[in-house]
Amino acid sequence: MKSNGKKICIVVTSLGKGGAERSSALLSKLLSGLGYTIHIVMIVDEINNEFQGELLNLGKIDSRFPILKKIKKLKAFKSYLKIHHFDFVIDNRSRPSLLREFIVSRWLYDPRKTIYCIHSYRLNTYFSTVKCIAKYMYKDAYKLVAVSEEIKKAIASVYDLTNVITIYNPVGDLQSQAITDEQLVSDYILFYGRINDEVKNLSLLIESYHKSELPEHNISLIILGDGKDLEAIKLKVRAKNLNKDVIFKSFIDNPYSYVKRAKFTVLTSRYEGFPMTILESLALGTPVVSVDCKSGPSEMIRDGYNGLLVENNNSEKMALAMNRFIEDNPLYLKCKSNTKPSVAKFSMEHIGQAWEQLLTKN
Structure with missing residues (x-):
């Protein structure tokens, strides 16, 4: 140029x-x-x-x-x-x-x-x-x-x-970056970002996943990232007896292969700005289940169209939303098909x- x-x-x-x-x-x-x-x-x-x-x-x-x-x-x-x-x-x-x-x-x-x-x-x-x-x-x-x-x-x-x-x-073109030979677990949902419970509220994520039916369906939760609360979150996972279901991966510069292959990504933050993880996930064709926190998620996600928006700080409703994407396949496929078109304006x-x-x- x-x-x-x-x-x-x-x-x-x-x-x-x-x-x-x-x-x-x-x-x-x-x-x-x-x-x-x-x-x-x-x-x-x-x-x-x-x-x-x-x-x-x-x-x-x-x-x-x-x-x-x-x-x-x-x-x-x-x-x-x-x-x-x-x-x-x-x-x-x-x-x-x-x-x-x-x-x-x-x-x-x-x-x-x-x-x-x-x-x-x-x-x-x-x-x-x-x-x-x-x-x-x-x-x-x-x-x-x-x-x-x-x-x-x-x-x-x-x-x-x-x-x-x-x-x-x-959001840039991420497709070329979402290629890897790494062997990933066959069925999983994904959180990626800083392991900071004060902001990202991973305690809510662990509680919601525990209450959901995903572990019974052998759908793992991958937590990809590093941060000051990593050990505390691992303790919560062990306390819920989810050691075999929750997989921790360290931060990597290119998380996009994990994002693209996930069934859906999750966001449970107490607050945000305009979370790039939602934007990147949708751009890679992966629906999102997110709390409706201030701010950003509601400006990217249309509930039931390209993902699910859930009342914040409510583990019961978050668990039900996770279950919906597993049990209601037509809904899931509809949201998945709308992911990429929904972020064209970004x-x-x-x-x-x-x-x-x-x-x-x-």
Whole structure:
């Protein structure tokens, strides 16, 4: 793609594990494909996703003193912005620290050229809890980009900000990545993501699976990922006597073979933003059983059309939904046939048009 002459700086915490990290890497490819010159500034030295563009890895800056390390990173970043004269900065980081983000928003960035992305419905990970300060910090930004309509509405309501729009995360072509010679269990459902019970609520998943009829039908549950609560979740599995039914697999960069071959994937999170696991699953032709948490699932899943939406924090209803996909084959086949068409609007082409419109707006 011929360059259009515009330079974009995408700021990320890292390019490591997680949906926000995958979507940031994908955004670099999308914008590069549209002709923008892409630079990525990364705060933490962790890369698990392919990206496009020139990388400034601030995570490699070191010091014996933590505060000095932060100052060095800030000065290096400021110098980098001054040298390159970017047309836009797209900040994809979480932003919970009031003092740090006040410095970033008012000293490091030019608000007129800054786009802040919000990837979670838990707004206090992106905004100060002091509403008047949050409004002051972000009211002059070029735009705030929420990854779901529910997040957009919440920002507008809580912080009285009017410069908020929605641009969904895109999904790339995953089919070529879903090929492997690895031998997988014959019949299974799948969770993949961070093993963080506070967010992902894997306790609900284990309880729901235990109450369902899936173990009796020899349908395993694969939990694919790593995280701080891995051992605690394994203990819950043993307590339910599900050792033979629940299979733990460590994080891998390419989980798509597991996703494509699963009977269905599951999501039981307490809250989300716009969960990439749902989008990726549907794009690979695999239906999803998900809780209707804030936010994202209801903007991708139509209950009974391409998956099942379940009241959150209800293990009985989650178990019944799992059973429906096993017992009601016509329903399952209907949902499976609608998976790929249902995510056409999240293609790189469609989401690229939304970004193009934003970046070329006068």
